[in-house]
Amino acid sequence: GVSALMVPVLITWIGVEQTAMLGIVCYMIGLVFLAFSPVWVGSDFVFMAVLGIGQIWEPALEAAVMTGFAKHEQGSLQGAIECLTCAVGAILPLLLTHVFEATQDVFPGEVWLAE
Numbered sequence: 001g002v003s004a005l006m007v008p009v010l011i012t013w014i015g016v017e018q019t020a021m022l023g024i025v026c027y028m029i030g031l032v033f034l035a036f037s038p039v040w041v042g043s044d045f046v047f048m049a050v051l052g053i054g055q056i057w058e059p060a061l062e063a064a065v066m067t068g069f070a071k072h073e074q075g076s077l078q079g080a081i082e083c084l085t086c087a088v089g090a091i092l093p094l095l096l097t098h099v100f101e102a103t104q105d106v107f108p109g110e111v112w113l114a115e
Helices: 002-014 016-035 043-054 057-066 071-103 110-114
Strands: none
Touching: 002 016, 002 057, 016 043, 016 057, 016 110, 057 071, 071 110
């Protein structure tokens, strides 16, 4: 998607570290906007677009990490990163369910800030 087109261009233009930071900042902005977004039809789609652009952080960060490893070790490193990503993807929804349950009456957008 977007990251496949944007990441190589941004890495060439501003560098790996700056591309990862730009993605993290966009992702954080999207989450904050979602947490405080007004309830009108379409607001979530606007903020999801910012989150989508923010997804450039992951491939950029992987590129930065890969440069520190020999070519024969990169497959193992990618496997370890994917294993960690899957573990977080399995555990985080359980934790965020409790955050949402505890804060839904006071601040329903809290779950976006907890992410």
